[in-house]
Amino acid sequence: MQSPDEPQFPVTPPKYNSAQSAMTVVIGFEGSANKIGIGIIRDGEVLSNPRRTYITPPGQGEQTRFMPSDTARHHRAVILTVLKEALEQAGLKPADIDCVAYTKGPGMGAPLVTVALVARTVAQLWGKPLVGVNHCIGHIEMGRLVTQADNPTVLYVSGGNTQVIAYLERRYRIFGETIDIAVGNCLDRFARVIKISNDPSPGYNIEQMAKKGSRYVELPYTVKGMDVSFSGILSFIEEAANKMLSSGQCTAEDLCFSLQETVFAMLVEITERAMAHCGSQEVLIVGGVGCNLRLQEMMGVMCKERGAKLFATDERFCIDNGAMIAQAGWEMFRSGCVTELEDSWITQRYRTDEVEVTWRD
Structure with missing residues (x-):
């Protein structure tokens, strides 16, 4: 048994336990910085969570950090591959998805726009509702799910x-x-x-x-x-x-x-x-x-x-990933939050305390 001062984190995230709820599956798109990730959550269970990281080319890595335009170009090149991996790892088809979540912000403009565009397109092609997620709240909700912190x-x-x-x-x-x-x-x-x-x-x-x-x-x-x-x-x-x-x-x-x-x-x-x-x-x-x-x-x-x-x-x-956006999107979608297509923009400065947390008492 762990002592109170030791970090508490289970090997596998626990499954959501509610006999009253129907299964809800949410796919989440994250790409606010140099990580591009797509994760799928089903009622608190992580079904898949592949990601790629943009690293500056050799010869630049010691001198420069990733630039927004280069990062967006990387995300565009790999996002459909990551999407395919997410669905295959989860063993699901587009028809099995109930909601599409994406990172609305905060983050780097060009990468955010790239991922939001793909998520918006996927939601329309699949005929699924869309939810814009605050990146910071994605981290919090994923942490609460994995650790079961109260x-x-x-x-x-x-x-x-x-x-x-x-x-x-x-x-x-x-x-x-x-x-x-x-x-x-x-x-x-x-x-x-x-x-x-x-x-x-x-x-x-x-x-x-x-x-x-x-x-x-x-x-x-x-x-x-x-x-x-x-x-x-x-x-x-x-x-x-x-x-x-x-x-x-x-x-x-x-x-x-x-x-x-x-x-x-x-x-x-x-x-x-x-x-x-x-x-x-x-x-x-x-x-x-x-x-x-x-x-x-x-x-x-x-x-x-x-x-x-x-x-x-x-x-x-802990590192940016798609499952955290899916989990926050799952919470939001279950509480009745849906982002209309005309409101599905991004914002680079999207503060944590701007979001009304409708899913907690």
Whole structure:
């Protein structure tokens, strides 16, 4: 049995258990950044969840992050293949699908438009209702499904988002967030400074290098009430990196270690403050950065001290995927939400707290 401070995540997502409900099957299209994924959910059961990742070509990976136009081109090239895989893995035909869900935002404009266009076309060809899903809420609902967390304080951390969230009165309320760049963006940009490859991802490579670091380099620690700021830390470490590395004061591994320890401590602090405000005894970490085992370890220490439980998911569901959009779409569709064709646009800045959560009490 796991202790309260250990991340709680089952090997297989549990099946939705309701004798009163007819089976509802939803297919979800996700493509807000460099991941293109299509997943199928049937009443809480993940039937399929294939995805592809756009990685910058060799020779560019150490210098540039993926560009919107290149990412959209990648998504266009593989999306029909991924759609075929999703249906084949689930053993379903288009006639078996009840609803088509897609990521409305937030995210990168060109990739979002590409995936929304395909989802909209599929919904019309198959004669199925369409549901536009908030990407952030997709992460939350997938995390709740996989871990079975009841009503957690949510830390949502990714390349484009950093938020501390709690549910109250039919909204996911944002208690704290970054006031400039996201934590994942901070890590990615530092990876470029010290020329770490994007394959499989900059954040993952920083995590592996940090495990070999032994010397902590003091960095700016910027928590402002419930909000955090990462741009100052990034500017400081970018300027210091070349000087410290060339002089032998520290290694690249030491800098990775120091950056992780600093930014993750900031995230733990604001999460704990939100827990205290809400009287919460659960923390759920979602988003791509949530896969980081050091972040989970540090959050686990805080939870243990408070007698709380930590919930997290592995890379199958933490990193952007189609099943999370299908799950949020399933919740929305079951509660009566449908996106009309004329309203099926995308928005790059679609805040978590804009969505009325009609599926929770």
